[in-house]
Amino acid sequence: MTQILDSLADIANQYDVLLVDLWGCVHNGVTAYQDAVAALKGFKRGGGTVVLLTNAPRSRDEVAKQLVRLNVPEDCYDSIATSGDSARAAMFRGAVGEKIWFMGQPFDESFFAPMDLIDDPAPIQRVELENAEGIVCCGPFDPMADPSVNRPHFLYAKQKGQKLLCANPDIVVDRGETREWCAGALAALYTEMGGESLYFGKPHPPIYDLARRRLAALDRDVDPSRILAIGDGAHTDIDGAMGEDIDSLFISGGLAAAETKTSHQPDPDALNAYIQKEKIAPTYTIGQLR
Structure with a gap:
């Protein structure tokens, strides 16, 4: 059974690196969680390294600009x-x-900005669906609309054998108090309809490979047993950590706040029922990152 923590500091000395989800853990899409910011600063003061590991469908430079606007230092x-x-x-x-x-x-259109790391990049052209070879999905045109509105487009694309590149495997996200659909919901629908979706964010391996390259660029060669993944997504953050065989800290007050009856901390019985239902095994759980 998962261990419920009072704070990140309770276990900080067991880890050298944190892989930290952003939305729902460090900010809510409107502003930063100051307790989370303080916890990350404390970990760094103790000599730890923090890599923000996000399913945002844009470059790290664009995410860094967004963090400034959200008051994440x-x-x-x-x-x-x-x-x-x-x-x-x-x-x-x-x-x-x-x-x-x-x-x-x-x-989301910055997705198409040139990428220096790729030698001899493909000459990408944006075209209408009927002229396309494939689909790039950063999210829905309307994040409040049910994903099923895309069925006509997806039926055509599937018949043409087009692959869908999903830039954000998240199904939903909470922007303040409002829940919005993400690209993962569209990719799941396309797959359900018989199309082929390609995933690159959590819980899939490519983003963890990228995180390791980011650590290498910082001259950090860390044993996996000294890495802790932190996030509020059962099937992104926690499934991803389980797939990479690293420890995880589940933020129950994010996407699963209602199911786990989390205010300051989760209700233990509700948390256990949620964990069993979702078939996840977080090493630790806390209401909010602090």
Whole structure:
């Protein structure tokens, strides 16, 4: 059974690196959680390294700009690994062809910015669906609309054999008090309809490979037993940690706050029922990162 913690400091000396989810753990899409910021600063003061590991469908530079707007200070982390960068690398290597139909909102269009790390990148063109070889999905056109509104587009794409590159495997996210659909919900629908979806964020291996490269760039060669993943997503953060065989800290007051009856801390019985239902095994749990 998972161990419920009072604070990150209770176990900080057991780990050298934190892989920390952003949305729902460090901020709520509107502003930073100051207790979480303080916890990360404390870990760094003790000599630890913090890599923000996010399913944001954009580059780490764009995420860093967003963090400034959300009042997340630069001195609470060391590096950022995004599903966007992992997916962008695949796109520029031609994973879904060169003629691309794009799904997302205007602020996601930085996904197509040049990527210096890719030698001889594919000449990507954005086209209409009927002319496309594949789909890049950063999210729905309308995050409040049920994903099923995309069925007509997906039926056509499936019949044409188009692959869908999913830049954000998250199903939903809470922006303040409002729950929104993410790219993962669209990719799941496309797969359910018989299409092929390609994933690059948590819980899938490419983003963890990217995190290791970020650590290598910081000259950190860390034993996996000294890495702790932190997040509020049962099937992104916790499943991903389990797949990588690293310890995890589940933030029960995020996406699963209602199911785990979390206010300051989760209700132990509700938490245990949720863990069993979702078939996850977090090493530790805490209501909010602090």
